[in-house]
Amino acid sequence: MEFKETRPIYLQIADFICERILEGTFQEGGRIPSVRDLSMEMEVNPNTVLKSYGYLEAHGIIHKQRGTGFYVSPGAREKVRSLQKERFFNEVLPEVFATMDSLGIYPEELATYYHAWKEEEDEKKTH
Template sequence: MDPDWNDSQPIYRQIRDRVVAMILDGLLKDGDSLPSVRNVATESRVNPLTVLKAYQGLEAEGLVEKRRGLGMFVKADARELLLGAERARFLSERWPEIHATILRLGLAGELLGAASKRGEG
């Protein structure tokens, strides 16, 4: 994991978001083990308790499960669960601003034309 952190949100949240991105991108699949708390802490140069807090948050969200003596593992259907939640979050939090910018800049027609040329529309 990249040790470059931004100051806009807590590091444990950024670690959580990076694991979520890895699940969504298919880098971590159902049943895969998460990197150990110790390894992430060392590579990212953060306190192991920070990584543990991120992992506990993922567990509370039902995305990973702890297996005693083995570590944390991606739960079955975690990607599908995430897709639904992340899509809803995108549509409610980010899309309104993006849509307003598209309209403000008069890009709607251009974007539709570009999408149809690629076969997406």
């Protein structure tokens, strides 16, 4: 995984786990990789992965079962969506709005591009 400098690595690892939960790779009730295995896969210090897991655990997305590892918590998909929406509205959208403002892009114009993009994506899924 290639990390971005704009976001702490432990949060990028948490995002990676969240993406796998949303796409169904990690199922609710299922075990996720051990701290050691994920740290080797990501080429990071195990403490960084442990910090990621602590963050996800604090948000109720994963839980630890003593002696067996970490598991995806019931309701994790909805918790991930909620957490990612909150991040989108608080961190991403203000940057988008600032860019739109500086380029003179109005919401109506953006909506046109969104609908065209959505149609293309839906078409890709059907083929």
